[in-house]
Amino acid sequence: MIFDKYISFDKKVIFSVVCSGLWIYFRTAKCYEMIPRMHLFPIIFVMTWTYLNYYEPLFLPIGLIVLTLYPILMSGGLR
Structure with a gap:
């Protein structure tokens, strides 16, 4: 799919695992607010994201x- 001509599937998996590890390591309490409860967009986004992954x-x-x-x-952009 994305960059198939340049990167093997295994290297994509390794890159994704490293990205997720870095995100987990550097996350803050604000990260838990990124997926608000009882909102339709985050539900659809996470379901689609899981499927595509x-x-x-x-x-x-x-x-x-x-x-x-x-x-x-x-929230109105970067400040």
Whole structure:
């Protein structure tokens, strides 16, 4: 799917695992606010993200980027 001509599936998996490890290591309490309860967008986003991640490992770091940017964009941007 994404970068198939340049990166093997195994290397994509390793890259995704490293990205998730870095995200877990550097997360803050604010990270838990990135997925608000009882909101439709996060439910649909996480379900779609999980599905896509089974087929393309690079969707994990892409999803983490979206999760990081979503609250910033919803609060009015960077300050």
